[in-house]
Amino acid sequence: MNIFLILLTSGIAVGGIYALIALGFVLIYKATSIINFATGEFMMIGAYIFYTFTVMLGWPAIPAFIMVMAGAALLGMLVEFSILRHMLGQPTISIVMVTIGLSSILTGFAEIIWSSDFKSFPPLFPRSPIILGDVIIRSNLFWGFVVAMVTVALFAVFFKYSKIGIAMRATAGDQMASYSMGINVRTMFTTAWALGAIAASLGGLIIGNIGGVQPNLGSIGLKIFPVVILGGLDSIGGAVLGGFIVGILENIAGGYLDPYFNGGVKDVVPFIILVVILMVKPYGLFGRREIERL
Amino acid sequence: MTLLQADNLNLSFGGLQVLHDISFSVDDGEIFAIIGPNGAGKTSILNCLGGFYLQDHGTIRLDGQDISSLSPDRRAAMGMARTFQNIALFRGMTVLDNIKLGAHSYLQTGLLAAAFYWGSAHREEMRLRAEIEDKIIDFLEIEHIRKQPVSALAYGLQKRVELARALAMRPRVLLMDEPVAGMNAEETEDMARFILDIQEEWGITIIIIEHDIHMVMDISNRVMVVNFGQEITTGTPESVQSHPEVIKAYLGTKQAVAAGNS
Numbered sequence: 219m220n221i222f223l224i225l226l227t228s229g230i231a232v233g234g235i236y237a238l239i240a241l242g243f244v245l246i247y248k249a250t251s252i253i254n255f256a257t258g259e260f261m262m263i264g265a266y267i268f269y270t271f272t273v274m275l276g277w278p279a280i281p282a283f284i285m286v287m288a289g290a291a292l293l294g295m296l297v298e299f300s301i302l303r304h305m306l307g308q309p310t311i312s313i314v315m316v317t318i319g320l321s322s323i324l325t326g327f328a329e330i331i332w333s334s335d336f337k338s339f340p341p342l343f344p345r346s347p348i349i350l351g352d353v354i355i356r357s358n359l360f361w362g363f364v365v366a367m368v369t370v371a372l373f374a375v376f377f378k379y380s381k382i383g384i385a386m387r388a389t390a391g392d393q394m395a396s397y398s399m400g401i402n403v404r405t406m407f408t409t410a411w412a413l414g415a416i417a418a419s420l421g422g423l424i425i426g427n428i429g430g431v432q433p434n435l436g437s438i439g440l441k442i443f444p445v446v447i448l449g450g451l452d453s454i455g456g457a458v459l460g461g462f463i464v465g466i467l468e469n470i471a472g473g474y475l476d477p478y479f480n481g482g483v484k485d486v487v488p489f490i491i492l493v494v495i496l497m498v499k500p501y502g503l504f505g506r507r508e509i510e511r512l
Numbered sequence: 513m514t515l516l517q518a519d520n521l522n523l524s525f526g527g528l529q530v531l532h533d534i535s536f537s538v539d540d541g542e543i544f545a546i547i548g549p550n551g552a553g554k555t556s557i558l559n560c561l562g563g564f565y566l567q568d569h570g571t572i573r574l575d576g577q578d579i580s581s582l583s584p585d586r587r588a589a590m591g592m593a594r595t596f597q598n599i600a601l602f603r604g605m606t607v608l609d610n611i612k613l614g615a616h617s618y619l620q621t622g623l624l625a626a627a628f629y630w631g632s633a634h635r636e637e638m639r640l641r642a643e644i645e646d647k648i649i650d651f652l653e654i655e656h657i658r659k660q661p662v663s664a665l666a667y668g669l670q671k672r673v674e675l676a677r678a679l680a681m682r683p684r685v686l687l688m689d690e691p692v693a694g695m696n697a698e699e700t701e702d703m704a705r706f707i708l709d710i711q712e713e714w715g716i717t718i719i720i721i722e723h724d725i726h727m728v729m730d731i732s733n734r735v736m737v738v739n740f741g742q743e744i745t746t747g748t749p750e751s752v753q754s755h756p757e758v759i760k761a762y763l764g765t766k767q768a769v770a771a772g773n774s
Contacts, residue, residue, distance in 0.1 A: 388602050388613050395600035398562060399613050400588035400681065 220352060225473040226466060227353045231363040233465020235424050238366040239438075240445040240457035241373060242418030248390040248452045249410035252302060255317040257418045258439015259324035264290050264419020265426030265435055266328055269337050279342050286423055287416050294415025298408050321436060328433040338430040362424035369420055373413070374454060386410060390452065441485070444492035450502030459503065464488050515540040515717050516685055521560055521570035523553075523741075530556045531567070532741045538685070543711050543718045545732040547725065553741040554721045555597065558687050561719070562594050563587045574685070593683030595674045597690045597721075601662045607673050608658045611648065614680030648676045651713075652706060668699040675706065679714070686710065688720045692727055700724060704731050729753065 242257045254260075267289040271282035297320065305313050348360040377383040389396045389406040396403055418439075425438060445464045449456025464487075472484030495502065516538040523531040531553050538544040546554050559565040561572060563584035571580045579587055588594075593614075601610050649655055652672050657665060662673055671691060678686055691707065692700040704727050710716050722728045728735060729749040736746040737758045745755045752758055 384609070384613065387605070391602035391604065392600045394564065395596065395602065397564070397584035398588055398592075398594040398596075398600075399677070400585045401613075402583070402585045 225470045229466035229469030231359045233462035234363040234366045236445050236465050237458040237461025239421035239442045240461050242414045243446045244457045246414035250407050256321035258436030259321040260415045260418035261422025262436040264422035265431040268423045290415040290419030291412040294411035295408050298411035325433050336432045358428045444488040448495050450504040453504035456504035513540045517573040519571045522568045530741050542733045545720045545728045545735045548738040552738045591684035593678035593681045594687040599670045603663045611676050611680050614677035648679050652676050685717045692724050
């Protein structure tokens, strides 16, 4: 079997999941210009909510899935409403520090509530691997990819056609003009946080389903930075493309180079990409350049 | 009949008093201009009316209703539209999308329908689009560019799209911040004609800030002159032009005015 094809396929699958998590960053950044460093922890909380409902309470998967979205939306709105709304007009560095602090707080809460033990979900999909022509792919990864792509597509449609989606795009474009169009900009901020948290939590659910849950599951969120930087922090299309590029490159590089370096290449490659991108194209492939006529 | 009334607006940023007891009332269907030198507080007045600045004290009434502490989006929903000095269009969207956003405030559909674009929201959208296309686009002569992204348009056209978006809100009051700034003579003339037509055909009350003194004097029903955050005088263009304080504060010497008019 062709090793390149295998690495490429799993790279695409992982990339699709990265794209969904990247969406969690982009949705919030686009509307509010805040980089949410707690995105990884939103993922982790999402995974734990799913664990709570399926394993601890014995709910079936679909209602538990809905509870994850509801819980994440609630978390996102709570964070915006109780913390970030009061940070309006503060320097960027203060807001960044707040989200980093928030990530530690969420990790701490998770340890208190669910302990730091490793947990895993009940099997959601048939265990047998998926066979696509020459390539065999793990079923959890395959279905995770499918769920991620469907979610990303739904978000894209929502943004393009729904009235709230259009109002959110308007808010991202120009806040003052949006206000004067009768758009409640604050509500849009809250909505953006809710949607960003939903995207991240579903990403966390997928990751948790593949590799289990523990309080530091959120550290994967850091790996998403290269994805959003590559795609441009405010571009949904860029997030998707960035997800695929990073997923594919890290898998292929890891597959070919790991034997020479005692492993770990996979985890380094995204950050090498990050550094190169910041040097060559600091706004990413599709990001908006901040040039304003004064 | 008075549509908009401002009483004793005071505004300061830190120790700097920007507006000092500004009072005026605008009649229904009138074109009311606010003029004054740079830094006189004109845009601050507009921002207070629109709800972007909250005055330290003073009241603003729209059709008798106190709107002094309402947020900008609530005021927009009550029929207050605005165009900006630095064009504030939504870049990356087409002309039509921008105009459609103007209708955002008065679309009456529930949250769920609005979120998913079903049923009545969809029908309302369709009806609205037809109405907008027929009327506003036609009126402002931007038919040829409606599918184009706004960022690719010439400056004068962008200003016109911004005006179209404001009209799509079906406002009762339109606040215009320097609508002809940076325009050439021909574009200025077009815009002046549009403003007069908006007043005449649509019955919209217009409050305008402008540096182009000839245009203001040509189209306004009444003019208020401000300087250093204080009202100097308010009246018809003719009476304002001959006011000695105005000539001193704004227009320069008498000779310069005479030269400018000749």
